[in-house]
Structure formats: structure tokens, C-alpha cells
Amino acid sequence: MTATDSYVTPDGRTIGGVMMEMKNITLRFGGVVAIKDISFDIREGEIRAIIGPNGAGKSSMLNVINGFYHPQEGEVWFRGEKRPSMKPYQIAAQGIARTFQNIALFHGMTTVENVMTGRQLMMKKNFLWQMLRVGPAMAEEVVHRRRCEEIIDFLEIQHIRKEPVGNLPYGLQKRVELARALAMEPKLLLLDEPMAGMNVEEKEDMSRFILDVNDQYGTTIALIEHDMSVVMDLADRVVVLDYGKMLADGTPDEVQKNQAVIDAYLGVEH
Amino acid sequence: MFYREAGQYNTTYEKDMQVFPIKQDKIGIAIWLVLAYLFVPFFGIPGLEYGFAMNAIMIPVLIFTITTIGLNILVGFTGQISLGTGAFMGVGAYACYKLTSYFPDVNIIVLILASGFVSAIVGALFGLPSLRIKGFYLVVATLAAQFFLEWCFIRVGWLYNYNASGAIEVPQREVFGWIVTGPSAEPVTRYLVVLSILIFLAIIAGNLTRGRIGRSWMMIRDMDIAAELIGVRPLTAKLSAFAVSSYFIGVSGALMVFMWLGAAEVESFDVNHSFLYLFMVILGGLGSITGSFMGAAFIWTFPIVLKELGKSWFGINATVMENVSLVAIGVMIVVILIAEPHGMARLWQIIKQKLRIWPFPH
Numbered sequence: 001m002t003a004t005d006s007y008v009t010p011d012g013r014t015i016g017g018v019m020m021e022m023k024n025i026t027l028r029f030g031g032v033v034a035i036k037d038i039s040f041d042i043r044e045g046e047i048r049a050i051i052g053p054n055g056a057g058k059s060s061m062l063n064v065i066n067g068f069y070h071p072q073e074g075e076v077w078f079r080g081e082k083r084p085s086m087k088p089y090q091i092a093a094q095g096i097a098r099t100f101q102n103i104a105l106f107h108g109m110t111t112v113e114n115v116m117t118g119r120q121l122m123m124k125k126n127f128l129w130q131m132l133r134v135g136p137a138m139a140e141e142v143v144h145r146r147r148c149e150e151i152i153d154f155l156e157i158q159h160i161r162k163e164p165v166g167n168l169p170y171g172l173q174k175r176v177e178l179a180r181a182l183a184m185e186p187k188l189l190l191l192d193e194p195m196a197g198m199n200v201e202e203k204e205d206m207s208r209f210i211l212d213v214n215d216q217y218g219t220t221i222a223l224i225e226h227d228m229s230v231v232m233d234l235a236d237r238v239v240v241l242d243y244g245k246m247l248a249d250g251t252p253d254e255v256q257k258n259q260a261v262i263d264a265y266l267g268v269e270h
Numbered sequence: 271m272f273y274r275e276a277g278q279y280n281t282t283y284e285k286d287m288q289v290f291p292i293k294q295d296k297i298g299i300a301i302w303l304v305l306a307y308l309f310v311p312f313f314g315i316p317g318l319e320y321g322f323a324m325n326a327i328m329i330p331v332l333i334f335t336i337t338t339i340g341l342n343i344l345v346g347f348t349g350q351i352s353l354g355t356g357a358f359m360g361v362g363a364y365a366c367y368k369l370t371s372y373f374p375d376v377n378i379i380v381l382i383l384a385s386g387f388v389s390a391i392v393g394a395l396f397g398l399p400s401l402r403i404k405g406f407y408l409v410v411a412t413l414a415a416q417f418f419l420e421w422c423f424i425r426v427g428w429l430y431n432y433n434a435s436g437a438i439e440v441p442q443r444e445v446f447g448w449i450v451t452g453p454s455a456e457p458v459t460r461y462l463v464v465l466s467i468l469i470f471l472a473i474i475a476g477n478l479t480r481g482r483i484g485r486s487w488m489m490i491r492d493m494d495i496a497a498e499l500i501g502v503r504p505l506t507a508k509l510s511a512f513a514v515s516s517y518f519i520g521v522s523g524a525l526m527v528f529m530w531l532g533a534a535e536v537e538s539f540d541v542n543h544s545f546l547y548l549f550m551v552i553l554g555g556l557g558s559i560t561g562s563f564m565g566a567a568f569i570w571t572f573p574i575v576l577k578e579l580g581k582s583w584f585g586i587n588a589t590v591m592e593n594v595s596l597v598a599i600g601v602m603i604v605v606i607l608i609a610e611p612h613g614m615a616r617l618w619q620i621i622k623q624k625l626r627i628w629p630f631p632h
């Protein structure tokens with residue numbers, strides 16, 4: 001299979017060519033090597049999982065993808081072009097959104113306001129119009145508000161629309177964070193442990209939302225997750241990291257049978 | 271019974287996004303406007319001498335409300351801190367003074383609104399360090415701005431047209447035949463000008479804070495890293511907050527001298543005043559425009575009321591009461607900071623919440 005081939009998954013979804021390619025990425029923090037010479041790709045429309053024990057470099061990898069960390073070595077290719085060094089807000093403008101391992105919501109704002117922040121880059125009306133907040137400025141606000149309300153309905157968080165997010169329970173905060181990322185209408189959505197700290201029911205809900213997002217909006221998703229059963233259910237392909245090194249890369253079945261993975265990760269505690 | 275939103279559903283997002291979506295709030299605002307425009311100009315504050323009510327209470331409170339809204343944009347909405355407010359008011363005042371001497375024929379209200387742009391530029395300039403430093407270090411940087419500007423107000427003779435007194439004195443100006451500045455301007459005229467400018471600016475502040483730009487400020491305040499990853503440029507967000515905030519503060523400084531004091535020296539813009547305005551923001555409520563009205567009114571009138579009560583009820587002299595009120599305000603600030611960072615605005619909301627379900631406790 002080459003970079004431009006597409007294929008159809010067993011459940012009937014079409015996976016396109018390579019969207020994002022990480023080539024020989026090495027990331028160091030002083031003496032600590034967080035990521036060591038790792039290469040993998042993410043294809044259009046797929047759900048790609050990154051797994052590995054704590055400290056394996058998973059979050060660091062997402063931070064490289066969305067431009068928060070700059071690797072010392074290696075190249076990032078996005079949609080067939082080598083990506084120059086960019087600021088995070090420029091990468092956001094390219095259509096990459098994410099959620100965070102430790103929720104990073106805007107705590108002084110309500111759910112709706114948080115979701116509206118995802119539309120920031122799409123709102124164009126200038127300062128003068130913002131001051132007046134009539135006509136085109138109001139129309140713009142309404143258009144984006146409507147879209148945000150759709151996302152809020154989609155994730156079933158209507159009941160907390162006007163709540164300040166700081167007061168919400170953990171599981172709902174995770175969901176609001178997903179809503180905010182979705183409001184950016186990203187091409188590539190990065191989810192850092194979206195189900196950490198959730199109970200079984202909440203995990204099931206979140207899994208369903210992730211599948212629905214991928215299915216309905218065609219969003220490519222890269223997610224980090226510890227729960228192996230969840231990963232096996234959701235992911236098309238899995239990258240396994242271990243202390244900055246790549247252990248395996250393949251379908252969930254392949255990865256599960258990989259002896260190195262069994263030894264390092266699955267066999268031992270996770 | 272009185273304050274209810276039951277049965278009031280917002281059928282469109284436009285309606286839902288109004289400043290005061292609830293009918294009772296709209297009535298409240300209407301009453302406020304009627305009092306401000308029709309009652310106070312004729313009767314002042316009942317029980318008080320008219321000139322005193324205007325000059326010692328109404329006019330300064332309205333002017334400081336503009337200051338407080340401006341500072342709140344920076345501190346409450348954007349999470350930056352400044353101890354340079356006094357000096358930025360000075361920039362507005364001196365700018366307005368220079369403008370009146372260069373353009374004696376231009377409408378004074380236009381000049382007052384224009385002088386805000388000078389302080390906006392100066393404010394954005396002194397906001398530059400905020401791109402690198404936060405918290406305590408930013409406080410120190412703004413304090414440095416405060417002292418540097420104070421030094422300018424004294425040393426740069428050009429600013430006060432080389433007056434022997436070192437003070438700026440407000441010339442007489444008319445607008446449509448009404449004298450609005452100078453010693454012969456009637457309190458009621460000055461009051462109405464200040465009131466109208468306040469309402470105009472408060473609407474602008476309300477609009478800005480509820481839209482894209484206001485959200486970018488609050489994003490920076492709540493979590494600057496996430497803000498950047500979502501597409502907010504910290505440079506644009508922070509500097510625009512400094513500029514807009516300083517615009518409001520500059521206009522309020524020009525108003526303070528031209529519509530209230532009549533003349534001013536550097537003391538009117540010193541760091542003690544910077545603290546006073548910060549107290550108004552904190553007590554009124556961080557990140558609330560309504561709170562800014564309450565904070566300014568409360569901090570300004572509280573010592574006056576206390577002084578009056580001390581004298582007439584207990585025969586305590588004014589200086590003692592002044593110290594008592596300082597201590598009391600200090601205690602209130604501490605309590606607010608610990609117990610209710612959203613200040614009087616939040617307390618007001620809680621009261622409204624209670625009224626909403628009254629007389630049933632749950």
C-alpha cells in the first residue's frame with residue numbers, strides 16, 4: 001500500500017491517502033529523550049491510536065504534531081508538503097485541533113462560550129463591527145452560535161450550556177473540551193486520553209462520540225488511550241511507543257500479537 | 271414574584287445574546303436611565319445639597335465608572351494586572367489639554383474622546399512587557415510605567431504649556447452654545463456630558479466583551495496556552511486589551527480634569543489613585559461591567575457616607591472616619607478576594623437568583 005492508496009475498512013469506511021507523516025522525529029528535553037527517531041503516518045479519515053506506558057512520549061508526540069513542541073530532528077509532512085516551523089496558532093489555522101490530557105478549558109467561561117472559542121479563527125468581522133455588534137457582526141455571531149449549538153446537541157450537553165465549566169464534573173468537562181475542538185471543524189483531531197478517569201458508561205458514550213465524529217464529519221482522529229479494549233474497538237491502526245522508542249505499528253490485531261508489545265506493555269501492568 | 275424568567279423563552283439566538291435577556295432586567299435598566307436623565311438633573315440626590323450631590327458624588331462616580339470599566343477589561347477580562355491606571359488617566363488628561371491648545375475651535379467632546387487614543391497607544395506600548403512576563407513582574411513593570419509617566423508630568427514642561435504653576439488649567443469651551451468646561455460650566459451640564467459618554471462607552475465595552483475580541487481576552491486570562499493552540503495570537507489579544515483598557519482610562523482622565531477638577535497637577539494621577547481604581551474593580555467584580563458601576567459607586571461614596579455618619583451621629587472628626595473607612599475597605603477587599611472573587615456583581619446575581627425563586631426556598 002503506497003501513500004496515496006485508499007482502502008475500505010471491514011466496517012465500510014473509506015480510508016484515504018497519507019495526511020500527516022512524521023519522519024524520524026527526535027525530541028529532547030535537556031538530557032531526557034522524550035521521542036527517539038520515530039516515524040509513522042496518519043491517513044485521511046482513519047482513527048489512529050497511540051498507546052504506551054506513562055512517560056512513553058505520547059503526549060509529546062501530539063505536541064509535536066500541533067506545533068507546541070519543536071523536535072530537534074526529523075520532519076513533519078502535512079498533506080504532501082513539508083511543514084516549516086510554525087506557531088501553534090498557525091497550525092490551528094491549518095485545521096488541527098486537540099484536547100488535553102489535563103483538561104484545558106477556559107474556566108471562567110460557560111459551556112457555550114467555551115465552544116464558541118473554537119470558532120475564533122473563522123470569525124472575521126473587525127474591531128469596529130465588534131464594537132457595534134449589529135448587522136454583519138451580529139449575523140456572524142449568530143451563524144457561529146448556531147453551529148456551536150448543533151455540536152452541543154450532538155454531544156448531548158445541552159443541559160449545561162450556560163454553566164460555567166469550572167463547576168462541571170470531570171466527565172462533562174472532557175466532553176465540553178471535545179465540543180470546543182469540534183467547533184474548530186478540524187481536519188485532524190488530536191485527543192489526549194479522552195477517557196481517562198471516566199467510568200464505564202462515560203467511556204462508552206465517549207467512544208460512541210468519537211466514532212460518530214469520524215463517521216459523520218469524516219474527521220481524521222489521532223488518539224492516545226490506555227484502555228486496550230477501547231483502543232481495539234476504535235482504532236484502525238495503532239502505534240505503540242515505549243520510552244520514546246517505537247515498539248510496533250499496525251492494526252490492533254497485529255499489535256496485540258506482537259511479542260515485543262506483549263512483553264513491554266500488555267504483559268506487564270499498564 | 272417580581273424577578274422571574276419563567277415563561278420567558280428566547281426563540282432566537284439574537285434574543286438569547288442580549289445583554290439583559292430577562293424582562294425585569296430591562297425594566298430595571300429603564301428605571302435607571304429615567305432616574306439618571308430625568309430625576310437627578312433636576313433634583314440631585316434627595317436630602318443632599320444639589321451642588322454637593324453633583325460635584326462630590328454623581329460626577330466623580332460616573333467618571334470613575336469609566337475608569338473601572340477600562341481597568342476591568344485589562345484585569346478582569348484579560349487577567350493582566352496594572353498599577354499604572356492613575357498615570358494613564360494622566361496621559362488622557364494631558365493629551366486633552368494639549369489638544370485643546372492646538373485645536374481651540376474643535377468640539378471639546380470630540381477632543382476628550384480623541385485624547386483616549388493617545389493613552390491607548392501609550393498603554394499598548396507599556397503593555398509590551400506582558401508578552402514576556404506575568405504576575406508580580408508585570409506589576410513591577412506597570413509600576414515603573416506609573417513612575418516614569420509621573421516624572422514626565424512634572425519634568426516635561428511642554429505638557430502643561432510651561433505654566434509657572436506646573437498645573438493644567440481647563441479653558442472654557444462651549445458645545446452648541448452650552449458652556450461645558452471651565453469654571454462657569456453648570457454642574458448639570460457636566461453631569462449630562464459625563465453620563466452620556468459613560469453610557470456610550472459602557473455599551474461599547476459590553477459589545478466588545480461579548481464578541482470575538484472579548485472571548486480572545488478571556489481565553490488568554492483563563493488558559494493562555496490553550497488559547498494559542500486554538501488560534502489566538504497572544505500578541506494581538508494582550509495588546510488590544512491594553513489599548514482598549516487604556517482608551518477608557520484615558521478618556522476618564524480627560525473627563526476627570528475637564529468635567530470635574532477644572533485643574534490638575536501630578537498628584538491627581540499618582541499611584542494611590544491607581545490602587546483606588548483597582549479596589550473599585552475588585553470590589554465591583556472582576557470581569558463584570560455591571561460590577562464596575564457598583565464598585566466605583568461604592569468605593570467613592572462609602573467614605574463620604576461614613577464621614578457624614580461619624581460626624582452627625584457620634585461627633586467623630588472627619589480624619590478619624592477617613593481612616594476607619596480605609597481600614598473597612600481594606601477588610602472588604604481581602605474578604606472579597608478570598609470569598610467571592612466576582613465581587614458585588616456576583617452578590618447581586620445571587621440576590622436576583624433568590625428573588626427568582628422567592629418565596630419558595632428551592
Ligand SMILES: Nc1ncnc2c1ncn2[C@@H]1O[C@H](COP(=O)(O)OP(=O)(O)O)[C@@H](O)[C@H]1O
Binds near residue numbers: 029032053059060
Ligand atoms: N515540557 C517538558 N519538559 C521536560 N520534560 C518533558 C516535558 N514534556 C514531557 N517531558 C518528558 O518527556 C517524557 C515523555 O512524556 P509524555 O510525552 O508526557 O509521556 P506520555 O504522554 O506518553 O505519558 C517524560 O519523561 C517527560 O518527563
Ligand SMILES: [Mg+2]
Binds near residue numbers: 058059060101
Ligand atoms: Mg500523556
